[in-house]
Amino acid sequence: MRFKKATGRKxxxxxxxxxxxxxxxxxxxxxxRRIAALVLRKTDKHGEILTWSDVTxxxxxxxxxxxxxxxxxxxxxxKELSDKDYQLMGKRVLSTRGDDLGEVxxxxxxxxxxxxxxxxxxxxxxxxxxxVGIGTYAAVIDVD
Amino acid sequence: xxRLMRTSKLAKRPVVTMxxxxxxQIKDVVYAAGGGQVGGxxxxxxxxxxxxxxxxxxxxxxxxxxxxxxxxADEDVLESTEAVLDRSASSGGSGxxxxxxxxxxxxxxxxGKVVDVIIEVSQGGSGQCDVVGYEIEAxxxxxxxGTDVLIPLPDTISVSGEHLIVPASAKDFVGHDLxxxxxxxxxxxxxxxxxx
Numbered sequence: 562m563r564f565k566k567a568t569g570r571k572x573x574x575x576x577x578x579x580x581x582x583x584x585x586x587x588x589x590x591x592x593x594r595r596i597a598a599l600v601l602r603k604t605d606k607h608g609e610i611l612t613w614s615d616v617t618x619x620x621x622x623x624x625x626x627x628x629x630x631x632x633x634x635x636x637x638x639x640k641e642l643s644d645k646d647y648q649l650m651g652k653r654v655l656s657t658r659g660d661d662l663g664e665v666x667x668x669x670x671x672x673x674x675x676x677x678x679x680x681x682x683x684x685x686x687x688x689x690x691x692x693v694g695i696g697t698y699a700a701v702i703d704v705d
Numbered sequence: 706x707x708r709l710m711r712t713s714k715l716a717k718r719p720v721v722t723m724x725x726x727x728x729x730q731i732k733d734v735v736y737a738a739g740g741g742q743v744g745g746x747x748x749x750x751x752x753x754x755x756x757x758x759x760x761x762x763x764x765x766x767x768x769x770x771x772x773x774x775x776x777x778a779d780e781d782v783l784e785s786t787e788a789v790l791d792r793s794a795s796s797g798g799s800g801x802x803x804x805x806x807x808x809x810x811x812x813x814x815x816x817g818k819v820v821d822v823i824i825e826v827s828q829g830g831s832g833q834c835d836v837v838g839y840e841i842e843a844x845x846x847x848x849x850x851g852t853d854v855l856i857p858l859p860d861t862i863s864v865s866g867e868h869l870i871v872p873a874s875a876k877d878f879v880g881h882d883l884x885x886x887x888x889x890x891x892x893x894x895x896x897x898x899x900x901x
Contacts, residue, residue: 655721659771696725701776 562619564650564668572601575617576628581607584624587650587668588643589677594689596675599624600643601632608633610643619672646697654682655699665700709883710770711840712743712822720748720762721774727751728780729758734822736836737764737793740803740864743824743834744793746775747786761789764834770826803869808841808856810873817841819869820853825887837890838880839869847876855880857890859897872897 564587572582582601588610590597599611607629615631616624626632635643654662663683670677670689677689680702693701712734720729729748737744745763749755766782767775777783808816821840827833838857843849856871857878863870878893880886 652725655725655774655776656771657723657776658769659721659774659776661771661773694722694724696722696727698719698721698727699725699774701721701723701725 562621562670562672564670565666567619567624568650570622570624572599572611572624572626574627574629575625579629581605581626581629581632582609582611585609586643586645586648587670588639589647589649589692589695591692591695594677594692596670596677598639598643600635604632608635610635610639613675616675647695649680649695649700652695653699654680655701656704657693657701658704662702662704707825707827707887708772709837709887710824710826711883712824715746715770717749719751719774720746720777722777722779723768724779726780727774728777729760729762729783731762731775732757735761735789735793737796739796741836741858741860742796743836744796745789747789748783758783759786760784761786763789763792767834770834803839803864806864806867806869808839808869808871810875811870812873814846814873814876815844816846816856816871816876817844817854823855823883823886825890838886843879847879855883855886855889857886857893859894 570584571580574581582604585602586600588598596613601609610633618625652665666681669679680687687702691703715731718731719727721727732747732749735745747761748758760783769776803819806819819839823838825835825837843854856875878889880889
């Protein structure tokens with residue numbers, strides 16, 4: 562599944578069958594190369610953070626959660642990680658050699674595990690496990 | 706694999722950690738070994754109003770010098786500017802400020818004035834960062850007066866603030882662009898070794 566397609570997808574509570582928000586951004590756990598959490602919008606005063614382990618299903622049409630209660634406010638390390646500045650989509654890509662490869666166009670991930678599979682940039686792509694870091698300036702990828 | 710770069714293009718290149726943070730940018734190149742090597746870089750802060758930093762980056766701490774960024778492991782590898790300057794000076798530094806110097810062959814011919822310094826960077830950043838040539842504004846002796854040409858340097862050079870002495874044969878290896886210049890440098894150095 563791709564970040565771009567999954568962005569904007571509705572998040573539905575299984576307990577009430579109501580939409581509790583929409584996917585806005587992905588928070589990445591860089592050392593594990595997986596999605597740590599989703600940042601939601603339109604959550605109607607509930608928190609905007611949906612931790613990956615609280616996702617029941619990530620389907621083509623909706624993301625399901627047990628209940629709206631799993632949403633939380635960003636705090637601790639999540640506060641910084643979930644900031645727009647650390648978003649992988651659109652981030653400048655630098656190789657570990659120090660060459661600018663353009664901006665992240667899209668990311669493939671496994672909807673069952675949240676693992677990053679492929680990172681796409683203008684002239685190519687890299688495996689998810691080549692991701693070295695995501696900072697305010699760039700995402701660093703080992704292309705060797 | 707190696708690549709050649711003009712040092713004039715290095716100023717303002719961001720210094721980026723493997724974590725993706727731009728912690729500084731290059732201000733100046735610090736030369737070592739009598740101007741024959743790059744010892745490191747002095748740094749400036751990022752952003753419009755940021756001034757020079759008190760920290761500098763030794764070449765040995767550079768993970769990779771790329772076309773768009775200088776990669777370092779993390780911010781902790783930065784040292785005090787003094788430490789980097791001292792170490793370069795003790796290896797016979799200070800030969801770096803060659804811009805504007807007159808290039809003389811050992812036969813006493815003026816080849817022109819230095820306008821840029823060409824360095825060779827090995828991929829991955831390990832090893833030395835050699836100064837391999839100069840871009841000079843050619844004199845009449847080179848038959849292309851007024852144009853900028855590249856001349857290769859031997860492994861060791863003799864520099865003062867005023868002159869820079871190169872073997873007379875250097876002018877046989879003049880290049881006009883960086884593509885192919887690496888080969889010219891190698892041929893030139895190989896020939897010098899054979900002559901010895």
